[in-house]
Amino acid sequence: RGTSSIQRPKRPLTAYFRFVMDNRPAFREKNPEASNTELIKKLAGAWKELPASQKQVYEEARKTDWKRYGEQMAAYKAQLTPAQAAALKEERRKQLAKRRSIRAKRELNLLGKPKRARSGFNIFLSENFQESEGNSPVAKLKKLFDTWQKMSASQKQPYLQLAEDDKIRYENEMKSWEAKMIELGREDLVRSKKQKLKKKPAETVKQTETAKASSGRGKKAKLKKSEE
Template identity: 50%
Template sequence: MAPSSLVTAGVRWIARSFSLLSSSGSLARCTSVLPASYINPGRSLTSQASGPPKKPLNGYLRYVMQQQPVITRHNPEIKSVDIIRTIAQQWRAMEQEQKQPFEEASVRDREQFKVDLQRYKAQQSPAHLQQQVLEKRERMAKRKAIRKKRELTNLGKPKRPRSSFNIFMSEHFVEASGATTQAKMMTLLEDWRNVLSQQKQVYTQLAEDDQIRYKNEMKSWEDHMIEIGRDDLIREQTLSANRKTAAKTLGAKTEAKKTKAKVAAKAKTTRKTAKSDVVKLERTTKTCSST
């Protein structure tokens, strides 16, 4: 949720620049500020000079394109994120008939997009289309990896342990000679090769300590992920170890149950035997008494 001051400022911008909250006729004034191409951009938003046609914008994004330069011109000190938030507030406050020109333009462009896409595909060779499919898969995989990395960062996943050379490099990077990062790294690599074994041992120990830090932090982090139901983020080696531990625990419990059952059965047998001996003794006693 936005702070109350931001909401108040947004309402003030709306009332001052567009008056969308108080007048249904204000949309015409707003849309006339910029050329009609922002409402109905046509092929400019659905096709390129080369390459496949672009997917058309929906009605809301068309409205954003139209209003963003207007708000920027009237409020040059406003941040981009606040501009988008203001436009979103305007869009939510608009009546359906005010949104209709933007949405109808989007529908027309979607139809044109289908035609342009079919024409584009008909002009391409099967090999070129296959290459485009592979490139799209690579882009999607890269985006997925970026989103996954961002999610892990937000969830506080511990940083991986550093090697002894990485620790050495981080300590001496600033004073290393070289005009570029790559040149500095090459210099540091050469320096590392010339470091005495006694000096390297210090960094080796630091790397081992960092490895211990990583293991401890990862254990705590993965335990927390299991608690919140994010088993999908747990490393396979941890899952395998957990399965083995669970299997051992289950086996121990099963063995304990079997042992307990055996003890109970043996005790039951002993009781039966004792009871039978008592009965025999009583019979013998009665026989001797009658005699």
């Protein structure tokens, strides 16, 4: 990535991916009509049933390559400038953070966490995306966004109402899900009280401010009357 004159070594393949690379052509030949997803499932099943002695062959190859990779990385890092070394460290930090994020999302999906509530625009988008004008997804998205911006309040209202209904659905499902997580001892996945607090609607805020203003005027009037 331009951090040094020496090409950065590539990480070795895992034992499983070595098996996939070795056997994919044969599996494709036997299953010409299978999609890539179906083919990977077949390979994963074959790996699972592979005897430990045969898996060990791939594992030993991985260990050999990993040792070579360590030596190559040491030589690579030795000729980096301080700035290049810092850039490499930051890149590694971002990669690890991304992996943790992916693992966390995968875990939440497995635990059945409810899908977030959709906004009015997202509902409008999903209902009209296929029929929207545009040669690319980005063009369609831009067209629909412009259309949404020009829509009147009455035209947006059905979508906004659906969004409000979806919020209720989400909150109800989250309460049940969080109760289940507490039973499983996963309190770390439960939202904090601060996250659960909702912002007051604009009308409620306005009413509160009006009430405070009226109260203030009333107090001033009483004070003036007592002075008289």
